[in-house]
Amino acid sequence: MLAPNSHLRQLEAESIHIFREVAASFSKPVMLYSIGKDSSVMLRLAMKAFYPAKPPFPFLHVDTTWKFREMIEFRDRMARELGFDLLVHINEDGVRDGINPFDHGSNTHTHIMKTVALRQALDKYGFDAAFGGARRDEEKSRAKERIFSFRDSNHGWDPKHQRPEMWNIYNTRVGAGESIRVFPLSNWTELDIWQYIMLEDIPIVPLYFAAKRPVVERDGMLVLRDDDRMKLRDGEQVDERMVRFRTLGCYPLTGAIESDAKTLEAIVSEMLTARTSERQGRLIDRDEAGSMEKKKREGYF
Amino acid sequence: MAAHRDIKAIGEDMRRFLTEQEEKSTLRFLTCGSVDDGKSTLIGRLLYDTKLIFEDQLASLEADSRKHGTTGEDIDLALLVDGLEAEREQGITIDVAYRFFATPARRFIVADTPGHEQYTRNMATGASTADLAVVLVDARQGVLQQTRRHSFIASLLGIRHIVLAVNKIDLVDFSQTVFDKIIAEYRAFATGLGFETIVEIPMSARFGDNVTARSARTGWYGGPTLLEYLETVIVSAPGADNPLRFPVQYVNRRNSDFRGFSGTLASGSVSVGDTVVVAKSGKAAKVRRIINQGEEANDATSGDAVTLVLDAEVEVSRGNMLVAPDNRPHVADQFMAKIVWFDDHALLPGRSYILRTQSDQSTATITELKYRVDVNTFAHDAAKSLEMNEIGVCNISTQAPVAFDEYSKNRYTGAFVLIDRITNATAGAGMIEFPLRRASNVHLQALDVNKSLRAEIKHQKPVVLWFTGLSGSGKSTIANLLEKKLHVGGRHTTILDGDNVRHGLNRDLGFTEEDRVENIRRVGEVAKLMVEAGLITIVSFISPFRAERRMVREMMEENEFIEVFIDTPFEECVKRDPKGLYARALKGEIKNFTGVDSPYEVPERADIHLQTVGHAPEELADKLEIWLKERGYC
Numbered sequence: 001m002l003a004p005n006s007h008l009r010q011l012e013a014e015s016i017h018i019f020r021e022v023a024a025s026f027s028k029p030v031m032l033y034s035i036g037k038d039s040s041v042m043l044r045l046a047m048k049a050f051y052p053a054k055p056p057f058p059f060l061h062v063d064t065t066w067k068f069r070e071m072i073e074f075r076d077r078m079a080r081e082l083g084f085d086l087l088v089h090i091n092e093d094g095v096r097d098g099i100n101p102f103d104h105g106s107n108t109h110t111h112i113m114k115t116v117a118l119r120q121a122l123d124k125y126g127f128d129a130a131f132g133g134a135r136r137d138e139e140k141s142r143a144k145e146r147i148f149s150f151r152d153s154n155h156g157w158d159p160k161h162q163r164p165e166m167w168n169i170y171n172t173r174v175g176a177g178e179s180i181r182v183f184p185l186s187n188w189t190e191l192d193i194w195q196y197i198m199l200e201d202i203p204i205v206p207l208y209f210a211a212k213r214p215v216v217e218r219d220g221m222l223v224l225r226d227d228d229r230m231k232l233r234d235g236e237q238v239d240e241r242m243v244r245f246r247t248l249g250c251y252p253l254t255g256a257i258e259s260d261a262k263t264l265e266a267i268v269s270e271m272l273t274a275r276t277s278e279r280q281g282r283l284i285d286r287d288e289a290g291s292m293e294k295k296k297r298e299g300y301f
Numbered sequence: 302m303a304a305h306r307d308i309k310a311i312g313e314d315m316r317r318f319l320t321e322q323e324e325k326s327t328l329r330f331l332t333c334g335s336v337d338d339g340k341s342t343l344i345g346r347l348l349y350d351t352k353l354i355f356e357d358q359l360a361s362l363e364a365d366s367r368k369h370g371t372t373g374e375d376i377d378l379a380l381l382v383d384g385l386e387a388e389r390e391q392g393i394t395i396d397v398a399y400r401f402f403a404t405p406a407r408r409f410i411v412a413d414t415p416g417h418e419q420y421t422r423n424m425a426t427g428a429s430t431a432d433l434a435v436v437l438v439d440a441r442q443g444v445l446q447q448t449r450r451h452s453f454i455a456s457l458l459g460i461r462h463i464v465l466a467v468n469k470i471d472l473v474d475f476s477q478t479v480f481d482k483i484i485a486e487y488r489a490f491a492t493g494l495g496f497e498t499i500v501e502i503p504m505s506a507r508f509g510d511n512v513t514a515r516s517a518r519t520g521w522y523g524g525p526t527l528l529e530y531l532e533t534v535i536v537s538a539p540g541a542d543n544p545l546r547f548p549v550q551y552v553n554r555r556n557s558d559f560r561g562f563s564g565t566l567a568s569g570s571v572s573v574g575d576t577v578v579v580a581k582s583g584k585a586a587k588v589r590r591i592i593n594q595g596e597e598a599n600d601a602t603s604g605d606a607v608t609l610v611l612d613a614e615v616e617v618s619r620g621n622m623l624v625a626p627d628n629r630p631h632v633a634d635q636f637m638a639k640i641v642w643f644d645d646h647a648l649l650p651g652r653s654y655i656l657r658t659q660s661d662q663s664t665a666t667i668t669e670l671k672y673r674v675d676v677n678t679f680a681h682d683a684a685k686s687l688e689m690n691e692i693g694v695c696n697i698s699t700q701a702p703v704a705f706d707e708y709s710k711n712r713y714t715g716a717f718v719l720i721d722r723i724t725n726a727t728a729g730a731g732m733i734e735f736p737l738r739r740a741s742n743v744h745l746q747a748l749d750v751n752k753s754l755r756a757e758i759k760h761q762k763p764v765v766l767w768f769t770g771l772s773g774s775g776k777s778t779i780a781n782l783l784e785k786k787l788h789v790g791g792r793h794t795t796i797l798d799g800d801n802v803r804h805g806l807n808r809d810l811g812f813t814e815e816d817r818v819e820n821i822r823r824v825g826e827v828a829k830l831m832v833e834a835g836l837i838t839i840v841s842f843i844s845p846f847r848a849e850r851r852m853v854r855e856m857m858e859e860n861e862f863i864e865v866f867i868d869t870p871f872e873e874c875v876k877r878d879p880k881g882l883y884a885r886a887l888k889g890e891i892k893n894f895t896g897v898d899s900p901y902e903v904p905e906r907a908d909i910h911l912q913t914v915g916h917a918p919e920e921l922a923d924k925l926e927i928w929l930k931e932r933g934y935c
């Protein structure tokens with residue numbers, strides 16, 4: 001149980017309020033479930049918001065087909081244990097064209113298998129509101145994102161015409177084809193997420209904890225060779241190293257860090273002394289300055 | 302998970318650390334001031350000095366500083382927080398950004414709000430959730446119009462604590478004289494804004510003086526540094542001591558034996574066994590069960606997100622409030638409020654908007670714009686509209702009563718936003734002053750009540766929807782469905798039905814040709830009166846003759862008469878024969894029956910032509926509703 005009046009309880013209350021606001025005002029909401037630690041926290045918050053009922057919306061995983069195997073196992077286990085309604089969407093056009101991060105680069109791969117795939121899924125089901133796990137502390141352009149972030153009928157985000165968000169009154173009105181992305185974790189920081197996971201005993205994908213894993217050093221990144229679709233280049237070799245992940249995504253694009261942190265306590269301690277920010281491990285942010293903002297305008301989270 | 306819980310020494314330290322972290326309070330504040338006063342630099346400085354900048358961010362900051370920076374060779378701390386590309390290029394902050402940092406004593410959420418006048422709405426956004434404002438002034442410039450405007454908005458939105466940061470003190474040689482002059486000017490201006498505390502600090506955001514460390518260069522200053530002050534200032538929120546306000550956000554119906562009301566306590570507290578009252582109906586019930594943030598509990602207090610189960614079946618839906626029986630909110634459909642306008646379409650009295658409170662929603666009209674406030678002099682100016690970024694005081698009338706408190710008593714139950722009905726933009730924000738008794742708001746002498754005013758108060762355009770078609774074609778069914786839909790949407794409607802009118806007003810008329818004409822003439826006159834009254838009037842009459850239908854059309858004004866042809870083939874009507882009339886007519890028991898021995902003249906150019914075969918009545922009613930909406934009737 002969280003201490004009364006603690007900031008985590010306040011954050012929890014705010015997030016629950018947001019979940020309910022969406023359930024009450026939209027006709028077809030969905031939660032974008034990305035299986036990472038933030039999604040795990042969102043899942044717990046959604047369960048609390050509607051207890052004793054189940055969350056009144058499905059959970060959608062946009063599968064790029066390059067996620068860590070342990071993520072997929074974890075996803076299916078959670079859906080089974082908690083009994084939520086899981087939808088999985090894959091961009092079949094991308095699969096047919098053999099899009100992959102090795103040959104096409106992170107930008108193209110992410111665009112087709114994630115951004116386009118997400119748009120496909122939203123259009124296919126006609127969702128008018130989609131929960132995402134983005135936090136404002138993650139990245140500069142996210143610091144300016146609203147909690148209820150309006151998207152036009154092409155899923156585009158216009159940073160200059162965001163709706164003012166006053167008090168906790170949210171403008172949930174959308175026209176035909178338009179939608180809202182909702183970020184219940186907007187005001188959480190990375191530290192808050194870890195603290196909450198610890199105090200609430202929230203299951204997370206084991207990849208967050210250090211273990212001996214087969215990794216390849218490539219372009220200054222430690223890549224876990226999760227399957228043999230990853231071909232070794234000349235001079236590369238697979239080493240068993242003690243590593244863990246600060247963030248989870250497509251395995252070829254997500255760098256591991258060397259670490260001994262096998263417990264949540266150790267992770268938090270490592271985080272507090274870390275000298276690099278969380279997103280550094282993600283290749284997509286480094287491609288060009290302001291790249292996150294560009295992606296968001298196109299409909300990436 | 303338990304496997305990972307082998308708590309070693311590090312684990313215990315960390316647990317202790319996290320427990321301390323968890324017990325920290327959060328202070329939400331905003332920074333504001335004129336462009337280039339140094340807000341972004343100040344926040345960058347706070348993040349930098351509290352070690353929240355990571356190495357990779359520092360590296361990209363150095364690169365950015367060379368590209369966009371304004372500080373020559375030095376790192377430009379402002380670039381840490383100026384997130385969007387457009388603003389990096391223009392070198393200004395254009396949107397409110399939220400930043401997070403923590404010290405061992407407290408956790409902070411900072412709203413960094415822009416200085417340009419056209420972005421005042423973002424300042425109001427930041428202020429709406431903040432408890433304290435740091436108002437920056439450039440020591441070289443002193444108090445500017447933006448300083449006044451922002452202080453005024455802070456006060457308007459209920460902020461009671463101000464830090465006046467006299468920045469760039471390095472550029473005035475750390476002069477106490479300059480500092481004293483500025484604070485005197487600020488105090489003179491700020492009295493009357495209702496601030497409980499104003500603390501002035503001389504500082505240099507760029508070089509760090511008095512931000513987190515005391516400056517040796519301002520020896521004459523004996524007060525706290527900014528961070529010291531932020532760590533210790535006490536801001537009281539409307540808390541558990543206030544009366545219970547529980548706006549119902551969502552009704553949780555897990556199954557037929559569970560019905561819970563979900564929402565966040567805006568103030569007060571509640572325990573199992575307490576009696577609560579439904580604000581809009583006054584009905585009372587006892588709290589039987591409390592689910593507090595996912596767990597069974599005996600009580601809940603202000604700020605908690607809960608689900609309450611009551612012991613009695615009372616009618617409560619989203620938008621209503623459960624409240625303390627001995628201290629209830631106002632329930633009214635007219636009130637006076639202060640408005641900050643955001644939209645580039647000006648606020649206009651008489652126009653209707655969607656008013657949204659924390660959980661309620663209603664259409665609303667500004668019945669009177671009392672005055673506009675000049676933020677420099679606080680003078681009340683007469684105004685006919687409120688332009689973007691202007692502030693005014695208005696009387697507002699909502700279509701349905703709303704439960705609320707004065708904003709000065711409760712920031713969460715006294716606030717609302719106004720939404721443009723066409724663009725859905727958040728057009729303005731309002732803070733309720735007090736309810737109005739109807740009488741005090743009606744200016745009889747000023748109003749020449751006419752058709753358009755009657756319609757305006759109903760937020761609709763009056764019209765006659767004239768349903769014509771054979772007996773049994775589906776006129777009444779569709780008319781009833783349509784009326785229900787319009788009614789749910791808050792429209793004022795009425796139905797004139799052939800059978801009913803014949804039983805009353807027209808009971809002296811039979812079915813000869815002359816009587817049929819008179820029948821239609823009378824109904825036309827009645828429909829016209831209904832339109833005068835501002836109603837959407839659905840007339841459901843066989844009305845077989847073109848000439849009579851044209852006669853009625855000509856009694857009305859342009860666009861007030863919509864002919865709707867309910868087209869069902871004769872054979873189909875005979876088959877349906879809901880009242881058994883065709884059977885009797887065909888046997889010759891009823892004379893002059895339309896379609897049998899009296900003609901039906903099919904409309905030549907009906908405004909709307911609905912074929913009923915193969916379409917459900919709901920679908921057709923939907924189609925009509927959309928037709929009306931698209932043309933602005935409702």
Ligand SMILES: Nc1nc2c(ncn2[C@@H]2O[C@H](COP(=O)(O)OP(=O)(O)O)[C@@H](O)[C@H]2O)c(=O)[nH]1
Pocket residue numbers: 334335336337338339340341342343371372377379393394416468469470471472504505506507508
């Ligand atoms: N000398 C001096 N310059 C400052 C100080 N604070 C900010 N500046 C400079 O003033 C300019 C505008 O600062 P910025 O933080 O972007 O202002 P904002 O528009 O209020 O966010 C930048 O060139 C800063 O480096 C200060 O305390 N002293």
